[in-house]
Amino acid sequence: MxxxxxxxxxxxxxxxxxxxxxxxxHNKPKYFLLGLLITLGLFSIYGLEKHYVGNFLILLAVVECLAFYYRRPWWVARQMLSxxxxxxxxxxxxxxxxxxxxxxxxxxxxxxxxxxxxxxxxxxxxxxxxxxxxxxxxxxxxxxxxxxxxxxxx
Incomplete structure (x- = not known):
């Protein structure tokens, strides 16, 4: 038709x-996940004195923030590469x-x-x-x- x-x-x-x-x-950041990663990271650094684990968890929270901030260019780039x-x-x-x-x-x-x-x-x-x-x-x-x-x- x-x-x-x-x-x-x-x-x-x-x-x-x-x-x-x-x-x-997916239009809002994952606040619960970010809070959990940062809390566990700080607990690992100060409570357990496992600096590598704590730094890793905090870095994961930063990567999650970057992934949310750059989700549009990342999605468009993936579509352009298809x-x-x-x-x-x-x-x-x-x-x-x-x-x-x-x-x-x-x-x-x-x-x-x-x-x-x-x-x-x-x-x-x-x-x-x-x-x-x-x-x-x-x-x-x-x-x-x-x-x-x-x-x-x-």
């Missing part, structure tokens, strides 16, 4: 991350499903499995029980967007 094509490039990956991270579970980067995705949408395929991956999501469709500033996020799928407004037409939103109301 609707067919769209778009390229998986760096701006698309950046937009995908920015729009979907707000809806995911085989699918730079390939053209063909998106087919009809009354029963959304189907996305490129030379390296095939993805199909039936409307029955879509739990919700969330509008963001730059696109749509399709949430299912397994994962989220992002569609940019730049990659789909207004008719396709309206059709997808109409499927949410059914």
């Amino acid at each position: 609707y067919t769209e094509r778009f390229v998986l490039d760096k701006p698309y990956f950046q937009e995908c991350f920015d729009e979907s991270i707000q809806l995911g579970d 085989r699918a980067s730079g390939s053209t995705v063909e998106l087919n949408i009809d009354e029963t499903q959304i189907e996305a395929k490129n030379p390296y991956k095939y993805y199909r999501l039936t409307w029955q499995n879509v739990d919700s469709i969330i509008e963001t500033n730059k696109g749509l996020v399709l949430k299912s029980n397994q994962r989220m799928q992002y569609l940019s407004n730049h990659s789909i037409s207004e008719d396709t967007r309206a059709f997808i939103l109409s499927q949410a109301k059914k």
